[in-house]
Every structure is written in structure tokens, then in C-alpha cells.
Amino acid sequence: MTDAGERFGIIINDRVVKTPVVIASMAGIVDAAYVLARQAHAGLAFIGGYAIDAPTMAAAQEIASSGDRKEFLYNDPVPVLEKELAALASSDVVCGISLRGASPESFAAIARALGTKAVYEIDAHCRQAPMVAAGAGEYYLKNPDKLVPVIQALKAEGVTVSVKIRVGIAADDRALARTIWAAGADIIHVDLMDAGTAKLRQIRNSCPLIIIANNSITTFDKMRDMLSHGADLVSLARKSDNETLALLDTEIVKYADTDGWYNSPKQLCRGGDIRALTFCCMPVKECPLIPTLAKVGMTNEEYAKLKLNAVEGTPLAGGPHTCFGSLAWCCKTSSPCMFRDMTLAQEGLPKKEYMRLKRELSETIMGRIFHDVPSDRSS
Incomplete structure (x- = not known):
């Protein structure tokens, strides 16, 4: 019987990822309980996003007070994250935590407190105005010189680093991918918006990092399209229900066991x-x-x-x-x-x-x- 290591060959944070199906973070929604309820068909999951310093915690409060979006609210992120990671410790889903911070030291402090239990994802994706004004989220895409020291600060703590981006925000997504690679990150988590596979192929051709493709990937045909244009994994947010996750997981296992290369590229x-x-x-x-x-x-x-x-x-x-x-x-x-x-x-x-x-x-x-x-x- 083929095991996941042989079938997919994906190793993240020194752990075998059982399936290239990922649960993406949704602030105020995706926590340990959310992941555990869907763990049968997810290989990697990012809980969060979590604000980790005074500017971003204030931004989270402002966003939540508007009533339009949920946020995780607390006075100190460390005990909250320790509890969440403890709840996921026995799961076979590789855990990542999506973090919103406004300085390299904020990220480094979390990594020092929690160690190598999780993948640390820098949220350079959030476009909520209070978070961007705080110097987090999309602020990093428009100011990649500020993103580089954040990646380096996390890598200095010896942890696995993912950067979640949204295409079409940076001046040049190919240059951004190379910058993220050069700074030492391990993973790029790409929200493709409406750009499709052409943009994904550009990023794949720009760096050797693990790529997670995100945006409305709810059918196996869409999943294979992403995998055949450069993705190593695909992620789901709002559609990360058990039925959709099971569909993608079951079909990619079947494909891998027949074809031999689960994310083989188009010629x-x-x-x-x-x-x-x-x-x-x-x-x-x-x-x-x-x-x-x-x-x-x-x-x-x-x-x-x-x-x-x-x-x-x-x-x-x-x-x-x-x-x-x-x-x-x-x-x-x-x-x-x-x-x-x-x-x-x-x-x-x-x-x-x-x-x-x-x-x-x-x-x-x-x-x-x-x-x-x-x-x-x-x-």
C-alpha cells in the first residue's frame, strides 16, 4: 500500500503531508476546533489569522467592532496560541499559524515562545484598511523591503516560514516571489484572485519554493489545473467543508496512484x-x-x-x-x-x-x- 510520503513526497516542517489539500486561515473562524472537525481530508491547515502586537491587535478590535468581520480578540496571543497548538498536537494535520504583525520583532517573539511546533505564516494578504494602516497585511506587498526583515527574523529562530500573498498588489509578482525566496522563506501561499494559472506559472518559474495555490479551488479539475501549472498544494477557505475536502483528497490520491506524479506539469x-x-x-x-x-x-x-x-x-x-x-x-x-x-x-x-x-x-x-x-x- 502506497503511503503519503511515497505518493506525494511533500515534507513541511519535517513532517510528511498526507494530502496536498490545505485549509486556509479565516480570521475569527479557523482555530484548532475548526481543523479537528475537518482533519480526515486535510494535510496542512493554517489557523488564524492572529494579531500579535499592539498595532495589529488594535486593528483587529476596530475590524470586529464594525460588525462586518470576525476576529480573534485577546490581550496576549501567546497563551491563546499555546492552547491551540496543544489541541492540534495529536492530529496528523501539519499545523500552521497565520500571523499579523507590524514589526520583525513581533514575529520573532512569537516564534521564540512557541518554537518549531508550527509553520509560521506571515499574513501579507489581509486587505482590511485598519490592518494595512497598522503596517500589516497588504502593506507588506506594497513595501517588500519591510517584508524581508520579517522573513529573516522568523528564519533566525529556526522555524518554517510561509508568506501568504495576493497577486496583483505588488509591483511585480515575479520579483516579489524572488524576494521572498531570497529572504529565506520556505513556502509561498498564493491567492490568485482572478489571475488564473498564467500568474501561477510565472511564480513557479521565478522560485523553487513550495507553492500553495488558493482561490475557489473547489473541484478536482480546478485542483489539477493548479497543480499542473506549478502548485504543490491547493488551499480552501470558505469552501473548506468536509464534503469538498473529501472530494479533492480522494481524487488526488486516485490520480497519484494511477499517474505516478500527482502534480505533473503540462508540457x-x-x-x-x-x-x-x-x-x-x-x-x-x-x-x-x-x-x-x-x-x-x-x-x-x-x-x-x-x-x-x-x-x-x-x-x-x-x-x-x-x-x-x-x-x-x-x-x-x-x-x-x-x-x-x-x-x-x-x-x-x-x-x-x-x-x-x-x-x-x-x-x-x-x-x-x-x-x-x-x-x-x-x-
């Missing part, structure tokens, strides 16, 4: 992200491969050498009857190809195993592309 020539370089053929004709290699700073010769070296000693090295003499250059199994399928049959290589090996090749290629963090990384 590059069909709009896929750069993970799809694993499916590309030799760079010998005019197609999206050539400009993509130029964008990632890799010559045609370097690309060819990288792929052939990466598959040496594996079943992908063979395939003399394929178009270019090796399965390294073959496409994904959803694309019809008699030469690939004939080779797989001759070698006794199941399509599921072929796709697993293609995923490993993709990870090698991504490691080469994102070997160095951006040159503007802060010290």
Missing part, C-alpha cells in the same frame, strides 16, 4: 511551467524550449548534457527506438506516443514508474536552474 509547448523541461525533446527545432532555456540561463548544450547525465544508470537512459535514442527526451504519458510506449513495454517499465522517474529528473533540472538565490539577496 512546455502546451503552457506548462519549467518543471516540464523534463518532458522536452532535444533542442533541435524552433519551439518554446529554446526561448525557455535562454530565460533560465542555460545553453542548449548544457541542457542536453544535464539531462543525459541525470538519467545515467536509470531506466530513462535506454530507449534506442525512441525519437532521440533515450527516454530522457520523451513526453508525458498523457500524450500518445507509440515509440515511447513500445520502449516502456520492452523494458518492463510501468507508466507510473516512468512518471516517477520523470519527476526525479525534473527535480534535478530545477535544482540546476535555482542553484543560486537571486544576487540581490539581503545579507
Whole structure:
């Protein structure tokens, strides 16, 4: 029986994530009890958002007093969060806490108090005016120079860091993704709004971080669309009911156990992200491969050498009857190809195993592309 580690290969905060289905935070709503009632079909959950310092706690009070939104209100966030984490300690759902703070020290103080029990998510997503005026939420998207020291302060405490963003707010979402990566974050949680998969693909092509896609992902078709354009996980907020979570979890398990690569990308020539370089053929004709290699700073010769070296000693090295003499250059199994399928049959290589090996090749290629963090990384 396939376990979650083998099926999805997602490790967050040193824990195996059982399914790429995530519960997103909703202020005043998502707490430990909310998660525990839905834990059967969630792999990761962010409780909160929680205001963690005087400016943001005052903003939360103001928001709640308007009567339009709920907020978690308290005098001291630490005992509240300790209680919530204790309630989730025995759950198999990896826990994250969504935090709203106005200074790096506010975040660092929470991390020092709570330790490595949870993923710390910086809420750079909230667009409520009092929170933005306090220097939190979307304020960080419009002032990424203020976001960087917050990420660094949390990483200095040795914790796993996620940053939740909303696309279309920063001047350049690709540059923002690189900034978040360079500052040391581990995860980008992306509310795509109405931007769709094109924006997701841009972010995937800009950084190697774990990506959680968010916004109205309530069907398996939408989930697969996000996963095939760069997401590692998908999250739900208002629709994080047991029925929807169960649907997504059940279908992605079925897909993974059949296909072998649960978030396999579309092929590059069909709009896929750069993970799809694993499916590309030799760079010998005019197609999206050539400009993509130029964008990632890799010559045609370097690309060819990288792929052939990466598959040496594996079943992908063979395939003399394929178009270019090796399965390294073959496409994904959803694309019809008699030469690939004939080779797989001759070698006794199941399509599921072929796709697993293609995923490993993709990870090698991504490691080469994102070997160095951006040159503007802060010290």
C-alpha cells in the first residue's frame, strides 16, 4: 500500500503531508476546533489569522467592532496560541499559524515562545484598511523591503516560514516571489484572485519554493489545473467543508496512484511551467524550449548534457527506438506516443514508474536552474 510520503513526497516542517489539500486561515473562524472537525481530508491547515502586537491587535478590535468581520480578540496571543497548538498536537494535520504583525520583532517573539511546533505564516494578504494602516497585511506587498526583515527574523529562530500573498498588489509578482525566496522563506501561499494559472506559472518559474495555490479551488479539475501549472498544494477557505475536502483528497490520491506524479506539469509547448523541461525533446527545432532555456540561463548544450547525465544508470537512459535514442527526451504519458510506449513495454517499465522517474529528473533540472538565490539577496 502506497503511503503519503511515497505518493506525494511533500515534507513541511519535517513532517510528511498526507494530502496536498490545505485549509486556509479565516480570521475569527479557523482555530484548532475548526481543523479537528475537518482533519480526515486535510494535510496542512493554517489557523488564524492572529494579531500579535499592539498595532495589529488594535486593528483587529476596530475590524470586529464594525460588525462586518470576525476576529480573534485577546490581550496576549501567546497563551491563546499555546492552547491551540496543544489541541492540534495529536492530529496528523501539519499545523500552521497565520500571523499579523507590524514589526520583525513581533514575529520573532512569537516564534521564540512557541518554537518549531508550527509553520509560521506571515499574513501579507489581509486587505482590511485598519490592518494595512497598522503596517500589516497588504502593506507588506506594497513595501517588500519591510517584508524581508520579517522573513529573516522568523528564519533566525529556526522555524518554517510561509508568506501568504495576493497577486496583483505588488509591483511585480515575479520579483516579489524572488524576494521572498531570497529572504529565506520556505513556502509561498498564493491567492490568485482572478489571475488564473498564467500568474501561477510565472511564480513557479521565478522560485523553487513550495507553492500553495488558493482561490475557489473547489473541484478536482480546478485542483489539477493548479497543480499542473506549478502548485504543490491547493488551499480552501470558505469552501473548506468536509464534503469538498473529501472530494479533492480522494481524487488526488486516485490520480497519484494511477499517474505516478500527482502534480505533473503540462508540457512546455502546451503552457506548462519549467518543471516540464523534463518532458522536452532535444533542442533541435524552433519551439518554446529554446526561448525557455535562454530565460533560465542555460545553453542548449548544457541542457542536453544535464539531462543525459541525470538519467545515467536509470531506466530513462535506454530507449534506442525512441525519437532521440533515450527516454530522457520523451513526453508525458498523457500524450500518445507509440515509440515511447513500445520502449516502456520492452523494458518492463510501468507508466507510473516512468512518471516517477520523470519527476526525479525534473527535480534535478530545477535544482540546476535555482542553484543560486537571486544576487540581490539581503545579507
